[in-house]
Amino acid sequence: MSSGGPAATPRPVSGPAALTLGPADRMEAYRTMLLCRATDDRCISLQRQGRIGFYAPASGQEAAQVGSARALGKEDWVFPAYRELGVALTRGVPLQLLMNQLIGNSGDLCKGRQMPNHYGFREFRFVTASSPIGTQITQAVGAALAARHRKEPVVTITYFGDGATSSNDFHAGLNFAGVFHAPTIFFCQNNQWAISLPREKQTRSATLAEKAQAYGFPGVVVDGTDVEAVYQAVALARRRALMGEGPTMIEAQVYRFGPHSTSDDPRRYRMDSEVAQWKENDPIKRLKERLVAEGQLDDARDQRMVEAAHAEVSRALEAAEKLAPMEPGSFLDDVFAPPTPRLTEERAEFDLLVREGVVRP
Numbered sequence: 001m002s003s004g005g006p007a008a009t010p011r012p013v014s015g016p017a018a019l020t021l022g023p024a025d026r027m028e029a030y031r032t033m034l035l036c037r038a039t040d041d042r043c044i045s046l047q048r049q050g051r052i053g054f055y056a057p058a059s060g061q062e063a064a065q066v067g068s069a070r071a072l073g074k075e076d077w078v079f080p081a082y083r084e085l086g087v088a089l090t091r092g093v094p095l096q097l098l099m100n101q102l103i104g105n106s107g108d109l110c111k112g113r114q115m116p117n118h119y120g121f122r123e124f125r126f127v128t129a130s131s132p133i134g135t136q137i138t139q140a141v142g143a144a145l146a147a148r149h150r151k152e153p154v155v156t157i158t159y160f161g162d163g164a165t166s167s168n169d170f171h172a173g174l175n176f177a178g179v180f181h182a183p184t185i186f187f188c189q190n191n192q193w194a195i196s197l198p199r200e201k202q203t204r205s206a207t208l209a210e211k212a213q214a215y216g217f218p219g220v221v222v223d224g225t226d227v228e229a230v231y232q233a234v235a236l237a238r239r240r241a242l243m244g245e246g247p248t249m250i251e252a253q254v255y256r257f258g259p260h261s262t263s264d265d266p267r268r269y270r271m272d273s274e275v276a277q278w279k280e281n282d283p284i285k286r287l288k289e290r291l292v293a294e295g296q297l298d299d300a301r302d303q304r305m306v307e308a309a310h311a312e313v314s315r316a317l318e319a320a321e322k323l324a325p326m327e328p329g330s331f332l333d334d335v336f337a338p339p340t341p342r343l344t345e346e347r348a349e350f351d352l353l354v355r356e357g358v359v360r361p
């Protein structure tokens with residue numbers, strides 16, 4: 001599968017990873033986190049203007065996503081949920097390609113058939129997200145066992161939220177991984193809310209990570225607003241998995257700053273004061289402070305980086321909006337190969353409706 005569109009954000013992932021992030025890695029992580037935040041801000045606005053249909057923001061979760069993805073190797077497979085923008089960008093997915101999917105235009109690799117945010121990029125080993133909560137967890141375990149069977153030295157990582165720990169697939173996936181020693185990393189972003197359900201109503205377990213112990217492997221809690229701590233936890237889990245020591249679950253404690261998606265209003269179920277409290281630990285602010293303290297960043301350079309991130313989003317969006325829409329009759333493609341006689345007939349009927357102006361391309 002080709003990536004299509006210009007490579008606006010080429011960020012090849014190197015691996016296997018060292019156990020700590022170096023200064024240049026920290027700066028690169030910061031750049032990606034700024035791009036992630038700028039993309040979120042723009043996409044919420046685009047949805048409000050009717051230019052995209054739906055969006056699930058990742059703001060507040062950038063360190064968890066970028067830190068974890070930086071610890072992976074290029075050959076590892078990612079099984080995401082629908083909120084993993086920072087992971088996609090770190091894997092090197094060009095921003096325009098993401099925009100193409102949000103719009104569902106003719107450059108969208110999913111051909112406009114997936115909900116916005118539910119993208120997948122084979123070239124970056126980023127498997128298409130599914131909406132049913134938790135289904136990616138069992139898929140990641142199966143793929144890890146298949147890779148081991150083929151003697152491929154890779155791990156799979158699956159991303160999911162606190163709400164997904166109540167799904168059947170979470171328990172089936174962890175049990176199977178424990179029994180068969182799957183080289184899988186279970187990366188839970190506990191962002192404290194599953195739409196309107198708070199973390200304390202999700203489970204009586206003291207932590208989500210401790211659920212892994214019941215399945216016979218380690219579960220660790222990490223401060224998900226600290227990019228270095230996240231990186232280290234994933235690098236260690238990956239090393240364990242590659243050494244044949246089996247799976248690890250990581251619970252990254254974060255907070256979702258924005259709505260669950262553009263379809264809800266979080267002020268109806270949570271207090272502004274809670275949001276404000278978590279914003280004191282904004283992962284971008286934390287990493288900025290670290291970079292300033294070590295002399296890599298000052299306010300002027302930071303300002304230029306923020307502006308560059310917004311400009312990159314504008315360029316990607318402009319290019320994506322110039323692309324033609326999907327050809328409407330394409331919904332009949334890819335059903336059967338070769339198409340059945342009935343499909344061919346339907347396609348001819350559809351093309352006639354387009355020619356007669358009944359259906360507008």
Ligand SMILES: Cc1ncc(C[n+]2csc(CCOP(=O)(O)OP(=O)(O)O)c2C)c(N)n1
Pocket residue numbers: 081083131132133160161162163164165191193194195256260
């Ligand atoms: C099986 C299933 N049940 C319910 C839903 C509706 N739903 C969509 S998102 C969501 C909450 C998920 O919360 P969490 O796993 O914490 O992830 P987050 O959205 O916070 O990242 C629910 C219940 C669904 N998509 N699939």
